[in-house]
Amino acid sequence: MVSSVPVYNKNQKRINVRRPEIMDEVKEEVVIHYRSPLVEHIRANGSKYAFGNTSVRLAKEFGFCYGVERAIDLAYAARRYFPIQEPVYILGEIIHNAHVNEQIRDMGVTFLSGQYKGADVTDLKEGDAVVIPAFGTEVDIREELIQKGCTIIDATCGDVMSVWRRVRQNARHNVTSVIHGKAWHEETMATSSQATSKGGHYLVVFNLEETDYLCQFIVNGGDRDEFLNKFDGAYSDGFDPDIHLKAIGVANQTTMMRGETEEVQRRIRQAMIKRFGKEKLEDHFRFFDTICGATQDRQDALRDLLNREMDLLLVVGGYNSSNTAHLAELGEQKIPTYFIKDAEELVSAEILNHFLQEKHQMSSTKNWLNIEGELVFGVTAGASCPNNLIEQVILRVFELRGESTETLLESIQA
Numbered sequence: 001m002v003s004s005v006p007v008y009n010k011n012q013k014r015i016n017v018r019r020p021e022i023m024d025e026v027k028e029e030v031v032i033h034y035r036s037p038l039v040e041h042i043r044a045n046g047s048k049y050a051f052g053n054t055s056v057r058l059a060k061e062f063g064f065c066y067g068v069e070r071a072i073d074l075a076y077a078a079r080r081y082f083p084i085q086e087p088v089y090i091l092g093e094i095i096h097n098a099h100v101n102e103q104i105r106d107m108g109v110t111f112l113s114g115q116y117k118g119a120d121v122t123d124l125k126e127g128d129a130v131v132i133p134a135f136g137t138e139v140d141i142r143e144e145l146i147q148k149g150c151t152i153i154d155a156t157c158g159d160v161m162s163v164w165r166r167v168r169q170n171a172r173h174n175v176t177s178v179i180h181g182k183a184w185h186e187e188t189m190a191t192s193s194q195a196t197s198k199g200g201h202y203l204v205v206f207n208l209e210e211t212d213y214l215c216q217f218i219v220n221g222g223d224r225d226e227f228l229n230k231f232d233g234a235y236s237d238g239f240d241p242d243i244h245l246k247a248i249g250v251a252n253q254t255t256m257m258r259g260e261t262e263e264v265q266r267r268i269r270q271a272m273i274k275r276f277g278k279e280k281l282e283d284h285f286r287f288f289d290t291i292c293g294a295t296q297d298r299q300d301a302l303r304d305l306l307n308r309e310m311d312l313l314l315v316v317g318g319y320n321s322s323n324t325a326h327l328a329e330l331g332e333q334k335i336p337t338y339f340i341k342d343a344e345e346l347v348s349a350e351i352l353n354h355f356l357q358e359k360h361q362m363s364s365t366k367n368w369l370n371i372e373g374e375l376v377f378g379v380t381a382g383a384s385c386p387n388n389l390i391e392q393v394i395l396r397v398f399e400l401r402g403e404s405t406e407t408l409l410e411s412i413q414a
């Protein structure tokens with residue numbers, strides 16, 4: 001399956017795995033694993049496709065983003081660069097998509113955490129190759145890899161690193177970073193570690209309810225212990241709300257909903273004006289928009305799609321994928337929307353299994369496809385979802401509508 005390329009030198013700490021002779025093979029392999037002729041056909045024909053009395057509409061932007069493509073390329077290239085008898089490790093999920101992670105594991109890359117874990121960081125030896133996923137990693141973990149003399153293949157997305165720069169800058173200026181994100185998400189953990197690595201502090205706020213609580217505290221003060229209890233696990237060691245909320249820089253996880261992030265910063269800005277006065281705002285507040293372009297494009301494209309007549313929307317992606325979750329949230333505000341990881345969730349025309357975000361659990365909806373006559377369904381997918389999974393979902397809907405998927409696929413080749 002994997003060829004050995006004779007360029008390997010175990011003593012090299014800095015390597016370029018994306019060598020042209022490797023990348024040609026990697027590109028080919030990635031196309032085989034994740035390509036979809038049907039999705040390409042629909043995209044090339046106005047993002048809509050009708051067969052029988054069923055039509056599908058695709059968002060203009062969906063699926064793999066540049067950061068994810070680069071991370072997958074790097075993991076594939078790393079496995080090809082090193083001889084197959086040499087281990088290649090990855091710190092955790094390369095991206096939030098089970099199919100992609102399983103593919104990488106099956107190629108012979110060993111996971112160091114999570115459900116695919118095959119080894120521990122403590123097992124690493126000098127010269128071992130370790131891939132850092134697209135979300136990046138915490139400063140301490142990177143340091144540990146360097147200390148051990150590992151060869152690092154860094155797939156951290158450039159957009160994530162831009163947030164890190166802002167957060168480090170805040171720390172250097174004694175400004176506490178308030179990060180709009182999910183404290184338990186790999187990217188936000190990596191981002192917050194950038195603050196502490198420079199001796200700074202951070203606080204992670206998840207939603208507007210937490211933002212309002214924070215704003216109340218900024219303006220009126222409050223019970224310190226209650227504050228720390230409420231944000232348990234979401235602030236830096238030694239963070240004290242009575243001391244460290246006098247200068248704030250708002251940053252965000254790159255995949256949050258833009259509207260919500262803007263509202264978070266607007267509310268905190270207002271609170272700082274109330275507390276310190278408008279004329280002193282610059283000394284106490286700063287904000288940088290760090291929503292990534294790919295997340296923004298996918299949210300905009302879905303808003304556009306939702307302006308069209310559709311009976312339902314399928315949002316395809318991993319249930320732990322932040323950007324996919326926000327797409328599902330957008331859809332739910334307008335039409336029946338189902339967040340599914342793959343075609344397997346479309347059990348029958350009567351039963352569909354899908355993820356309920358507010359309850360953080362699976363649910364079953366009955367008679368979801370019980371529509372007589374014409375049906376129009378929309379499809380979008382998160383930045384970590386490959387096209388082949390999207391194709392399987394589309395084909396499954398046509399199949400459940402009684403259409404022959406074989407004839408359908410023949411029709412796009414005609």
Ligand code: SF4
Binds near residue numbers: 134159254292295323
């Ligand atoms: S979603 Fe954005 S930040 Fe995340 S990998 Fe893709 S481009 Fe980078």
